[in-house]
Amino acid sequence: MTMQNDAFLKCIDPRCGLEYPISSTNVKCEKGHMLDVKYSKKPSENLKEVIVNRGRMDGDVIFNESGVWKFRELLNFCQIDTFNVEECSKYLVSLDGAEGRQSKPYHMSKAAKFVGISSENFWLQPEGYNPSGSFKDNGMATAVTHAKLVNAKKIVCASTGNTSAAAGMFAANEGIDCDVYIPAGQIAPGKLSQAYQFGAQIIEVDGNFDDALKQSLDDAEKFGGYTVNSINPFRIEGQKTIPFRSLEYLKWEAPDWIVYPGGALGNTSSCGKALMELYEWGWIKKIPRIAVINAEGASTLSDLYNGEFEGEELRWNKGNPNSELINRYYSNLDAKSLRPHTKATAIQIGRPANIMKGLRALEFTNGVVTTVSDSEMLDGMAVVGLNGFDCEMASGATVVGIKKLISEEIIKKDDVVVGILTGRQKDAMIPVDYHRNHKNTFAIPPKN
Numbered sequence: 001m002t003m004q005n006d007a008f009l010k011c012i013d014p015r016c017g018l019e020y021p022i023s024s025t026n027v028k029c030e031k032g033h034m035l036d037v038k039y040s041k042k043p044s045e046n047l048k049e050v051i052v053n054r055g056r057m058d059g060d061v062i063f064n065e066s067g068v069w070k071f072r073e074l075l076n077f078c079q080i081d082t083f084n085v086e087e088c089s090k091y092l093v094s095l096d097g098a099e100g101r102q103s104k105p106y107h108m109s110k111a112a113k114f115v116g117i118s119s120e121n122f123w124l125q126p127e128g129y130n131p132s133g134s135f136k137d138n139g140m141a142t143a144v145t146h147a148k149l150v151n152a153k154k155i156v157c158a159s160t161g162n163t164s165a166a167a168g169m170f171a172a173n174e175g176i177d178c179d180v181y182i183p184a185g186q187i188a189p190g191k192l193s194q195a196y197q198f199g200a201q202i203i204e205v206d207g208n209f210d211d212a213l214k215q216s217l218d219d220a221e222k223f224g225g226y227t228v229n230s231i232n233p234f235r236i237e238g239q240k241t242i243p244f245r246s247l248e249y250l251k252w253e254a255p256d257w258i259v260y261p262g263g264a265l266g267n268t269s270s271c272g273k274a275l276m277e278l279y280e281w282g283w284i285k286k287i288p289r290i291a292v293i294n295a296e297g298a299s300t301l302s303d304l305y306n307g308e309f310e311g312e313e314l315r316w317n318k319g320n321p322n323s324e325l326i327n328r329y330y331s332n333l334d335a336k337s338l339r340p341h342t343k344a345t346a347i348q349i350g351r352p353a354n355i356m357k358g359l360r361a362l363e364f365t366n367g368v369v370t371t372v373s374d375s376e377m378l379d380g381m382a383v384v385g386l387n388g389f390d391c392e393m394a395s396g397a398t399v400v401g402i403k404k405l406i407s408e409e410i411i412k413k414d415d416v417v418v419g420i421l422t423g424r425q426k427d428a429m430i431p432v433d434y435h436r437n438h439k440n441t442f443a444i445p446p447k448n
Contacts, residue, residue, distance in 0.1 A: 006039060008022055009037060011029040011035060012356065012357060013033040014319040018030065020035070027217075033356075037077050039277075043074055043283075045281070047073050048252060051071060061085055063085070067103050067241060067245055068099050068138055069094060069097075069141070071241050074277070075238070075240060075241075077146065077237060091145065091148070093144045093148055093170065093174060095131050095141070098131045098137075099140075100137065100245060103127050103130065105245075107119050107120070107122065108122075110387050111124060111384055114403065116403060117415075122419075123250075124418075125246055125421060126424070127423060128390055128392070132166040132194060134162035134423030135162075135242060136162045136163050136166035137170075138242055139166075139235035139238035139270070140238065141170070142237045143234050143238065144171070144174060146234040147228070153177060154177035155225065155226045156228065157228045157229050158209060159180055159181070159191075159212070160183070160263075160346050160348060160349070161182075161188050162423050164182065164194070165194035168194060168197070169198050181216040182195075182203070183205055183209050183211065186345060190425075203216075203219075208350065209349050209350075210349065213353060230266025236270045236273060238270075239266060240270045240277075242267065242274075242420060243270075243274045247283075252284060254285070255415075255417060256289065256415035256417065257288055257290075258290055258419075259419040259420065261397040261401075262302075262369065262397075263346060263349045263352065264354055265292070265301065265354035267420065267422065268361050269361055271290055271361060272361020273361070275365060287364065288365060288418075290368075291368050291370070292358070292368075292369045293369075293372055294369065294397075295340075295347050295348070297340055298340035300329065300340075301352060301355065302369045305359075306370075314359065317363075343377075343393060344374065344377050344393040344397065346394035370404055372400045376396075377393050380396030380399030381425070381430075382442040384396065384399060384421065385431065392422070393425075393430055395420075398419040398422075401419075
């Protein structure tokens, strides 16, 4: 196959705009700005029908079953003939088509009643049905595909748990090494055990996730390694398929809102990029608004976006954000020895690596950011469980965030809302402790 030049990397800062070949492993441009994967060709809208019919035509083609690779024309950075099964098999990394395959929006009547919206207008999409148990498999499929494309021998990540599980699983499946940097003592055992199970090398870092990410990036540069955290633009490409699946299920009729928990802001960034591209290509006629829900104990984006630090509301500002405001915020955290603190460890992140792309997504979609407490997230998690679905505490942020935004009349009761549940429960004691306490809203305590 002759590699074409239809895909390339481009700096997201419009004042910079540096470009790199698709074979580059840079996660930032030489001036320190984040990168996008860009495509010079506009996908035909006729592909909508092709995507819908994939899997019905030939059940033996795993890339048609995959919830990521069935959209392969919309993320064809390998620049292959997407209808050639041999080329797909050579280049695309997949867990036998399982990534994203079971992920779609569902109505959950008890959750709808709890948040105060009609069930027919309210959808929750559980990404915990992915093989490793979280949304991370969507982006890991594409990140490891690029790692394979550039002949990387080792992938590297920092993790609060779910990333390490996904990275370890894909690395084991592809027969490459995997180093995982974790904040010592701050990872749910159920997540950490997955990384061990898949043969990853664990490196414990004294500090929090932000410290682990910094060390992983430094070591990847010094000793060689391919970074698969969401700072990697190719991982963002896979995470675009989360809203792709929502929209496909809704027959490409855009909802009014798409709601995510806010951690490193990879999901916010990928959703924004997906919506920008779909709108530019004419695949959607309306732009959904993105809502990001932070934990109160890890509220960086909310503090900055809503002007709760120094009174200035941080915005993308058409590519000219006040980066000094972010730096002063981080310096203030350090000066006061403030560290993110929430039981929802998946979003216990104080320095979101994708904050710039997140701001861009919020500007494009006229988005909002808010916070919820740990006790509220536990209620959100519990009510999802009472509908027969499983989600972790961080995913409960989506549910109670929607409830809060409805109560504040930011989300209207007749709006169509899709909430993303980012992962399944891997910390067994969280629901046990919740239900043992009869004071909790949905508790079903044990009987003697």
